[in-house]
Amino acid sequence: MTILQVNYFLAAAAAGSLTQAAEELGISQPTLSEQIRKLEQSVGVALFTRAKQGLTLTEAGQRFLPHARKVARDYTAAMDSVAGIRDRQEGTVAFGMFNSGQYVLSGLIPAFRSLYPNIHVRVIGSNSAQVADLVRAGRLEAGVVALPIDARGLTMGDVLWSCEAAYFHTKPALTEPVTIEGLLQRPLVLPDSGWAENDPTRRQLSERAQTIGMPFIPDIEVETGAAALAIAASGTAAAVASVPVAEALGYTNRLNYVSLDPPLIETFAIISRDPASLSPATQSMIKLAEEHMRMLHRQYQPT
Amino acid sequence: MTILQVNYFLAAAAAGSLTQAAEELGISQPTLSEQIRKLEQSVGVALFTRAKQGLTLTEAGQRFLPHARKVARDYTAAMDSVAGIRDRQEGTVAFGMFNSGQYVLSGLIPAFRSLYPNIHVRVIGSNSAQVADLVRAGRLEAGVVALPIDARGLTMGDVLWSCEAAYFHTKPALTEPVTIEGLLQRPLVLPDSGWAENDPTRRQLSERAQTIGMPFIPDIEVETGAAALAIAASGTAAAVASVPVAEALGYTNRLNYVSLDPPLIETFAIISRDPASLSPATQSMIKLAEEHMRMLHRQYQPT
DNA sequence: ACTATTCCAAAGCTTCTACCTATGGATCAA
DNA sequence: TTGATCCATAGGTAGAAGCTTTGGAATAGT
Numbered sequence: 189m190t191i192l193q194v195n196y197f198l199a200a201a202a203a204g205s206l207t208q209a210a211e212e213l214g215i216s217q218p219t220l221s222e223q224i225r226k227l228e229q230s231v232g233v234a235l236f237t238r239a240k241q242g243l244t245l246t247e248a249g250q251r252f253l254p255h256a257r258k259v260a261r262d263y264t265a266a267m268d269s270v271a272g273i274r275d276r277q278e279g280t281v282a283f284g285m286f287n288s289g290q291y292v293l294s295g296l297i298p299a300f301r302s303l304y305p306n307i308h309v310r311v312i313g314s315n316s317a318q319v320a321d322l323v324r325a326g327r328l329e330a331g332v333v334a335l336p337i338d339a340r341g342l343t344m345g346d347v348l349w350s351c352e353a354a355y356f357h358t359k360p361a362l363t364e365p366v367t368i369e370g371l372l373q374r375p376l377v378l379p380d381s382g383w384a385e386n387d388p389t390r391r392q393l394s395e396r397a398q399t400i401g402m403p404f405i406p407d408i409e410v411e412t413g414a415a416a417l418a419i420a421a422s423g424t425a426a427a428v429a430s431v432p433v434a435e436a437l438g439y440t441n442r443l444n445y446v447s448l449d450p451p452l453i454e455t456f457a458i459i460s461r462d463p464a465s466l467s468p469a470t471q472s473m474i475k476l477a478e479e480h481m482r483m484l485h486r487q488y489q490p491t
Numbered sequence: 492m493t494i495l496q497v498n499y500f501l502a503a504a505a506a507g508s509l510t511q512a513a514e515e516l517g518i519s520q521p522t523l524s525e526q527i528r529k530l531e532q533s534v535g536v537a538l539f540t541r542a543k544q545g546l547t548l549t550e551a552g553q554r555f556l557p558h559a560r561k562v563a564r565d566y567t568a569a570m571d572s573v574a575g576i577r578d579r580q581e582g583t584v585a586f587g588m589f590n591s592g593q594y595v596l597s598g599l600i601p602a603f604r605s606l607y608p609n610i611h612v613r614v615i616g617s618n619s620a621q622v623a624d625l626v627r628a629g630r631l632e633a634g635v636v637a638l639p640i641d642a643r644g645l646t647m648g649d650v651l652w653s654c655e656a657a658y659f660h661t662k663p664a665l666t667e668p669v670t671i672e673g674l675l676q677r678p679l680v681l682p683d684s685g686w687a688e689n690d691p692t693r694r695q696l697s698e699r700a701q702t703i704g705m706p707f708i709p710d711i712e713v714e715t716g717a718a719a720l721a722i723a724a725s726g727t728a729a730a731v732a733s734v735p736v737a738e739a740l741g742y743t744n745r746l747n748y749v750s751l752d753p754p755l756i757e758t759f760a761i762i763s764r765d766p767a768s769l770s771p772a773t774q775s776m777i778k779l780a781e782e783h784m785r786m787l788h789r790q791y792q793p794t
Numbered sequence: 795a796c797t798a799t800t801c802c803a804a805a806g807c808t809t810c811t812a813c814c815t816a817t818g819g820a821t822c823a824a
Numbered sequence: 825t826t827g828a829t830c831c832a833t834a835g836g837t838a839g840a841a842g843c844t845t846t847g848g849a850a851t852a853g854t
Binding site for chain 3: 825826827828829830831832833834835836837838839840841842843844845846847848849850851852853854
């Protein structure tokens with residue numbers, strides 16, 4: 189007994205004729221006839237009396253009818269239950285984002301909400317490494333991360349945006365790009381204290397330190413880029429931070445900043461698990477995030 | 492989307508593993524895997540997240556789950572709704588029987604009820620011709636009739652029982668078999684007034700009258716054999732009736748009766764519509780009626 | 795750290811099923 | 825009787841559902 193047969197049964201019962209029901213169903217009469225017979229066989233009793241004047245429900249058919257209607261109703265209800273998600277009209281999208289991204293990609297979430305007003309958005313993550321771990325563990329479907337990152341078990345999109353990280357300080361005299369040696373000579377505050385060695389920017393700095401045989405241990409570690417810049421503004425230590433982030437936070441006016449030598453470039457990409465298994469809402473979110481990152485690319489690096 | 496796939500989905504969701512669910516379902520893992528994928532395709536969204544640690548329901552899957560349970564429940568309820576009828580534990584059997592049969596086959600209904608206590612029995616019919624018409628029209632599934640009868644559109648079983656109809660009268664002098672001439676000379680009361688020409692016994696008598704060129708018009712017509720015998724007992728007219736019927740009614744002791752010449756034999760058979768479409772209860776009733784008629788055969792005609 | 799086990803997906807093949815067209819028998823209306 | 829209608833049967837095709845085998849990836853065990 190299949191849903192198909194149940195629907196055929198209902199159509200036949202309503203039409204009172206196999207020929208007519210078959211026409212309404214868009215199938216041939218012998219097909220309908222056979223399916224009805226199979227249904228009867230599977231339930232073990234005749235559901236119709238085939239008489240000259242058409243079909244009549246047997247006693248068993250009369251008992252079966254309301255149950256068949258219920259099965260058909262619940263079947264369509266089951267289909268409809270996920271229609272909202274499929275059509276991006278409801279549901280939840282959980283999207284990962286490195287902490288500073290929330291400032292830079294601040295326009296992303298409002299844009300998404302205006303496109304899909306009824307989809308609940310949950311933005312998760314304080315660090316690229318954490319976002320990658322969450323995606324790997326299946327707790328997130330996708331997110332934006334800074335590179336480089338451990339990409340095992342992940343699908344990584346193209347690099348759509350990169351920006352320069354600069355040295356933010358309070359010394360007016362410093363106007364030339366600062367090398368790794370110069371950086372290590374002065375007190376330094378870095379964000380993402382909780383993830384330390386896994387933070388992409390920190391890993392780049394750490395590698396530079398290794399090339400000159402110096403250990404890389406920041407003097408101060410704080411959780412967020414905003415906190416690091418605030419400490420830099422107080423003059424206690426200099427900070428390395430993305431220029432767009434500092435700009436979004438208003439520090440480009442209040443602090444001096446110079447490039448590193450060689451320039452420290454932060455690159456960003458979207459990671460996700462198997463794209464085929466992404467929810468519709470997440471797919472839309474990724475698409476939108478890509479557009480925003482391309483937009484930022486044009487804005488900050490107008491070749 | 493089929494019931495099968497819904498059940499597979501439920502099993503997979505419960506087991507949290509395709510491999511384990513497949514084993515519980517008694518199918519191979521790739522089969523289950525493919526069916527789940529087809530289900531997801533038909534609803535348009537992924538229902539499971541395939542992660543390393545097994546399956547997890549997506550948001551869509553979680554919404555779908557209760558609906559799937561409902562469909563599965565309704566499906567089994569629909570199957571169960573006709574199980575009682577299939578297993579002959581409930582339902583109704585409408586069985587036709589010529590009027591006098593109710594006396595002769597009086598043991599049939601109690602026997603049926605003791606076999607199937609919860610099946611409602613409706614015995615219908617006052618005359619063989621009527622019973623045949625009702626079966627033809629689909630209002631009855633089967634019944635016992637006296638032959639001959641118009642068998643078009645009917646399935647007729649074997650003749651399992653026949654009995655003699657005798658001439659019941661109050662004249663002690665009459666002890667020899669009575670011919671059709673003798674019968675027509677005296678007042679006659681016949682049953683089955685409402686069906687007149689179509690009554691099998693009357694047709695036999697009518698044919699005999701035609702062979703001698705006499706019209707056959709009974710003096711008195713009543714509905715039932717019992718009424719005819721009662722009138723015969725009053726001496727108003729003689730009656731032609733089945734001996735077993737008269738015996739069942741107690742008239743064999745109170746009335747004289749002689750055979751006709753030649754003997755008038757009433758034969759009985761079971762008619763039904765297409766045996767393949769008979770309800771289980773009716774099939775049982777037919778079987779039981781056959782047994783009873785065979786029993787009567789042994790009882791009244793012990794060769 | 796390497797092996798073993800577990801789990802899901804892919805490939806190739808067989809069998810069954812849903813579907814079709816064409817045809818036949820039976821009934822009802824004209 | 826003819827025509828129309830209706831359901832059942834026959835025969836054949838394409839797709840679905842099933843199996844076994846194989847492969848890749850990850851967790852777990854020693």
